[in-house]
Amino acid sequence: MDYKTIKKSEITEFLDNLIKEYEIAAPIEKDDIVVFDKIKSSNGVILEYSNSVKSPKKFVIPQFETLISYNTNEDTTNVKEHLDEQKQFILFGARPCDARSFLFLDKVFSDEKNRDIYYKNRRDVVLIISLGCTQPQETCFCTTTGGGPFSSEGSDLLLVDIGDDYIIQVITDKGAELVKKLGLKNAQKDELAEMDRVIKKSEAKIEPDLELNNLKDKLDNSFDGSDWETLTEKCLSCGVCTYLCPTCHCFDIVDEEKNRKGERIRIWDSCQFPHFTMQASGFNPRPTYKERYRQRIMHKFSYCIDNYNMVGCVGCGRCISECPVNLDIRQVLTSLYYSMLSGRT
Amino acid sequence: MADLSSSIREEAKKLLKKGEADVIIGFEKGSLPLCATPCFIRNEADVEKLIWNEFCGNNLSRYLIKAKGKVGIIAKGCDTRAIVELIKEKQVQREQIVIIGVPCEGMVDRKQIMMRCQGNKITNVEDRDERLLITGDLLNVAVKKDECLYPGCQVCTNRNPVMYDVLIGSTSEEQQTDEFTDVTNFDGKSSEERWEYITHEISKCIRCYACRNACPLCYCKECFVDTTQPQWVGKTTGQTDTLLFHIMRSIHLAGRCVECGACERACPVTVDIRKLNRKMSADVKKLFDYKTGLDIDQPAPLSTFKPDDSEEFMLDI
Amino acid sequence: MKNPYLPTPMKVEKNVIETGDRNIKTLTLSFLNNKDEEIFNFIPGQFVELSVLGAGEAPFGIASSPMEKKHIDFTISKVGLVTAQLHNLEPGDTVGMRGPLGNGYPIELLRNKNIFIIGGGFGFSTLRAFTNFMLHPDNRKHYGDITVVYGARNPGLLLYKNELSEWEQRNDIQLHVTVDKGDESWKGKTGVVPVIVKELSIDAENTTTLVCGPPVMIKFTLPVLAELGLAPQQTYLSLEMKMKCGIGKCGRCNIGSKYVCTDGPVFSLAQLNKLPQEY
Numbered sequence A: 001m002d003y004k005t006i007k008k009s010e011i012t013e014f015l016d017n018l019i020k021e022y023e024i025a026a027p028i029e030k031d032d033i034v035v036f037d038k039i040k041s042s043n044g045v046i047l048e049y050s051n052s053v054k055s056p057k058k059f060v061i062p063q064f065e066t067l068i069s070y071n072t073n074e075d076t077t078n079v080k081e082h083l084d085e086q087k088q089f090i091l092f093g094a095r096p097c098d099a100r101s102f103l104f105l106d107k108v109f110s111d112e113k114n115r116d117i118y119y120k121n122r123r124d125v126v127l128i129i130s131l132g133c134t135q136p137q138e139t140c141f142c143t144t145t146g147g148g149p150f151s152s153e154g155s156d157l158l159l160v161d162i163g164d165d166y167i168i169q170v171i172t173d174k175g176a177e178l179v180k181k182l183g184l185k186n187a188q189k190d191e192l193a194e195m196d197r198v199i200k201k202s203e204a205k206i207e208p209d210l211e212l213n214n215l216k217d218k219l220d221n222s223f224d225g226s227d228w229e230t231l232t233e234k235c236l237s238c239g240v241c242t243y244l245c246p247t248c249h250c251f252d253i254v255d256e257e258k259n260r261k262g263e264r265i266r267i268w269d270s271c272q273f274p275h276f277t278m279q280a281s282g283f284n285p286r287p288t289y290k291e292r293y294r295q296r297i298m299h300k301f302s303y304c305i306d307n308y309n310m311v312g313c314v315g316c317g318r319c320i321s322e323c324p325v326n327l328d329i330r331q332v333l334t335s336l337y338y339s340m341l342s343g344r345t
Numbered sequence B: 001m002a003d004l005s006s007s008i009r010e011e012a013k014k015l016l017k018k019g020e021a022d023v024i025i026g027f028e029k030g031s032l033p034l035c036a037t038p039c040f041i042r043n044e045a046d047v048e049k050l051i052w053n054e055f056c057g058n059n060l061s062r063y064l065i066k067a068k069g070k071v072g073i074i075a076k077g078c079d080t081r082a083i084v085e086l087i088k089e090k091q092v093q094r095e096q097i098v099i100i101g102v103p104c105e106g107m108v109d110r111k112q113i114m115m116r117c118q119g120n121k122i123t124n125v126e127d128r129d130e131r132l133l134i135t136g137d138l139l140n141v142a143v144k145k146d147e148c149l150y151p152g153c154q155v156c157t158n159r160n161p162v163m164y165d166v167l168i169g170s171t172s173e174e175q176q177t178d179e180f181t182d183v184t185n186f187d188g189k190s191s192e193e194r195w196e197y198i199t200h201e202i203s204k205c206i207r208c209y210a211c212r213n214a215c216p217l218c219y220c221k222e223c224f225v226d227t228t229q230p231q232w233v234g235k236t237t238g239q240t241d242t243l244l245f246h247i248m249r250s251i252h253l254a255g256r257c258v259e260c261g262a263c264e265r266a267c268p269v270t271v272d273i274r275k276l277n278r279k280m281s282a283d284v285k286k287l288f289d290y291k292t293g294l295d296i297d298q299p300a301p302l303s304t305f306k307p308d309d310s311e312e313f314m315l316d317i
Numbered sequence C: 001m002k003n004p005y006l007p008t009p010m011k012v013e014k015n016v017i018e019t020g021d022r023n024i025k026t027l028t029l030s031f032l033n034n035k036d037e038e039i040f041n042f043i044p045g046q047f048v049e050l051s052v053l054g055a056g057e058a059p060f061g062i063a064s065s066p067m068e069k070k071h072i073d074f075t076i077s078k079v080g081l082v083t084a085q086l087h088n089l090e091p092g093d094t095v096g097m098r099g100p101l102g103n104g105y106p107i108e109l110l111r112n113k114n115i116f117i118i119g120g121g122f123g124f125s126t127l128r129a130f131t132n133f134m135l136h137p138d139n140r141k142h143y144g145d146i147t148v149v150y151g152a153r154n155p156g157l158l159l160y161k162n163e164l165s166e167w168e169q170r171n172d173i174q175l176h177v178t179v180d181k182g183d184e185s186w187k188g189k190t191g192v193v194p195v196i197v198k199e200l201s202i203d204a205e206n207t208t209t210l211v212c213g214p215p216v217m218i219k220f221t222l223p224v225l226a227e228l229g230l231a232p233q234q235t236y237l238s239l240e241m242k243m244k245c246g247i248g249k250c251g252r253c254n255i256g257s258k259y260v261c262t263d264g265p266v267f268s269l270a271q272l273n274k275l276p277q278e279y
């Protein structure tokens, strides 16, 4: 791997240069919370932050987008695909967990057979410059789900904060190309040693792994267990956990029409909402919070492994810090796991 | 805040033992610092889990409708106001519940404190009466609790339960604030400024419905935002759709909202949802001289007709 | 690259009321563009997303056989937004279609088997498609005995009445039509589907059953099939779930790790027994 370095004081200039050529999204503070937003200048970009409240998935799956539009006159209907050309896009300062989430979304949307070209259209232009975590939070559990505070999976470049400078790890060819263009300095030996120290120190700080060996098997056996009911009793069936989650990707498709002009729109949807699975007959296979929360857990920690060979959670902790009733996914997993171990359910 | 946890546990234990409640809905320690979480206690051994502190913000009356059997519920002032409304609206039967009232001194907003910690991990929180001492790796701050209260708690004038079967501890001193200063101030702005403010707030909304689902009075089996036949509200997060959702919700809550702030606390993206609901409360007060959730026998103003009802809101056309 | 969300324009040929309560219609469509027609190949049991612009999309099983060229049929029960609009269509109107979607009946596996078809409600539509497929002169020799049990709540709700009488005349198919409750003019069988199935003497050996119908019918028919000695590998069900995308993306139609829209809608009972009972 190649290692470059850049002074922290040069980051503004670095960003302002990139802005000339690319669309850039970076973490900024807006209305008292940190969000990823497209920026016009490096002003206001914050890199000392834990993580954004909303995940950056919105850049590849916006909350709502037009798939097709149409207009009807006397005897013809014109249907138009909405695949606008996308400008090269850099997601700057994303956390490694979020960078990994893009790999997961790729598996869902870019399969051979039913490739989602709206997703691909947006995704193809994305370059991710992520920022390793020197301050993992109490809600972070990325190491349990296969990542880590400096995991490079999904990133094109990864920054490591070593005090006055950042080391830039060059992960992909795409990343290498950008670095070459910008003519960044190679990192020196002592800087690399410092980087190793920083990484070790941070890794020691992260909450210990939940020890959940063969979690999938345990979950598969727990489906009919009585624990689900008690564990989820406080759940409000809201959309917070799924909408903020970087890997949740479920959507609805609806038509909106006015004066014979209309659009077919795709909109985020959530397995926590009762109407998600409500059939036309009125029958609902997941009628209560219990079945719906179970779906969320099973989908992420069992079904996704079957279908995509990857856990559907990157351990970012958003669902933990933002759930209005503090229904902590780690506690749910651990409880299920250990009650299955002890054969209680 | 006096430690009321042990009295709550005792009460809960008594109720379960005597069979006066099948389940106690209360709070237990949360999984995060500065956080308590709702819990459902069904046997005596588990009452030890129950706690009471300044992080018990959730309005537990939200759970009453779906609860089965006889329910004991821990309730602050605002929570009891919600229970009063739920009983009035025949969603809950008075005989089915035992209210364990707890006088409140305002609930502390975890997120405000997190903001002060600037993304640093908290490793320890010490309770020093009026203050919280918060420490972490790169962190050492003392926070005055009453500087970090939820916005609703700051203007609350019903900290003491308005209806209860048992009262824990001693009553709190009620705040002597002019209840609707915030509304009056907002009314004083120009219509452009008000529009600007409301549309800005609405633009943050991700339509997760946490506000609605946390609200004790939003119990409709089928909410107007979800119906498809007819579809009243579009599903996008565009301005029209989102604004319509919030306006219709607040109108549906006029004279019913108990100002517990559950909606605002639940919102992950800091939408000032109370702004609309507060305006409704102020109007209902002005037009009908009615404050929600105080008296179980007082008829709800918007679902009863009186010949001398105020008609100020009618438009002359 | 192909856009899986882009509907193919189709022309309405006919839209005919099927049932006495006027709530089910059979919609016949043809392709507006030859190119689309050339690439459209399907297997009985597959479905499509039909869309009326402005109202939206909904999934429907293909009710006609792939051996019939030039037109595609759907039998549609009016329950809501999209289905109401589909009922309003008149010949010459345009609708959108995406598909074919899903796996369809396992026609290769079914070759040389005796086929036992059990259907109820509009669920019968894809079974009708498959039956007509088998009855086609080119195909009949590939299948053994064909037995069909088809039930409706009352005689007025029976679909495809003309076709049923044609089948009745043939000697290469055993047809048992039943209604839950008859009326004065009803001369056929009375009784719910599982009861009729029980009365038949089906030789379980070398027989494969295809079942599609309302959940209650399925619930009470499965035990009867087991009694008749039909193993779970010999029983196939076509399932219904709420669907939107039809291509395994929108996330709502799964049973365990299987998506009904792509892995189904046809599953063997043996497969289903391994999945959570959440359907």
Ligand SMILES: Cc1cc2nc3c(=O)[nH]c(=O)nc-3n(C[C@H](O)[C@H](O)[C@H](O)COP(=O)(O)OP(=O)(O)OC[C@H]3O[C@@H](n4cnc5c(N)ncnc54)[C@H](O)[C@@H]3O)c2cc1C
Binding pocket: A275, A278, A279, A280, A281, A282, B222, B226, B227, B228, B229, C047, C057, C058, C059, C060, C061, C062, C074, C075, C076, C077, C078, C079, C080, C081, C082, C083, C084, C122, C125, C239, C240, C241, C242, C243, C265
């Ligand atoms: C693989 C597959 C094949 C199918 N094949 C056929 C077929 O061949 N023929 C056929 O007729 N159908 C078929 N269906 C079912 C068909 O897809 C549905 O009936 C259709 O989607 C209904 O769409 P709609 O827009 O008309 O109904 P919607 O407007 O979506 O709603 C339909 C009904 O549900 C009720 N409803 C809607 N929203 C709610 C709510 N929020 N709460 C409670 N009730 C609600 C409505 O009141 C209404 O009665 C099939 C389904 C699948 C999955």
Ligand code: SF4
Binding pocket: A234, A235, A236, A237, A238, A239, A240, A241, A242, A272, A322, A323, A324, A325, A326, A327
């Ligand atoms: S777990 Fe929490 S965030 Fe998720 S639906 Fe339940 S209450 Fe909402």
Ligand code: SF4
Binding pocket: A241, A244, A245, A246, A247, A248, A300, A312, A313, A314, A315, A316, A317, A318, A319, A320, A329
């Ligand atoms: S499930 Fe929770 S922790 Fe996992 S990726 Fe989603 S929001 Fe993050």
Ligand code: SF4
Binding pocket: A242, A247, A248, A249, A250, A269, A270, A271, A272, A295, A296, A297, A299, A300, C251
């Ligand atoms: S099914 Fe639920 S948990 Fe899974 S991706 Fe969809 S919304 Fe997220």
Ligand code: SF4
Binding pocket: B204, B205, B206, B207, B208, B209, B210, B211, B212, B263, B266, B267, B268, B269, B270, B271, B273
């Ligand atoms: S909780 Fe907040 S984001 Fe969610 S619907 Fe309500 S206002 Fe919108």
Ligand code: FES
Binding pocket: C242, C243, C244, C245, C246, C247, C248, C249, C250, C251, C252, C253, C254, C259, C260, C261, C262
């Ligand atoms: S219908 Fe969208 S995943 Fe099956």
